[in-house]
Amino acid sequence: MAFAFLWLGGSGIDRAAMNARRLPGGAAAAAAERWRVDSLDKVKGATQFGIDVRLRGMKVATVKACPAFGGKLAAVDNKKTRAVPGVVDVIRISNAVAVGAS
Secondary structure (H helix, E strand, O other), X not given: OOHHHHHHHOOOOOHHHHHHXXXXXXXXXXXXXXXXXXXXXXXXXXXXXXXXXXXXOOOEEEEEEOOOOOOOOOOOOOHHHHOOOOEEEEEEEOOEEEEEEO
């Protein structure tokens, strides 16, 4: 059962008037005739999203938040983290730590 059918049932909207405004063949037939041009690439894993973009010289930051809801970060000892190759900066946020790396 379509959501629109359930929604219209309790809204007081005249379903016959709504159906008269639909496309020939009904909404379901109209939707079946349209193809999503990006579906095949998504299924194959070929679609590139914004998070997938990598540019030369680009740095990436990873944020680790406090595991306790409403918790606050007590301290950060970033000496070992900064010693890791590729780490550019360690930034303390109110309740999290961000590590920037190449």
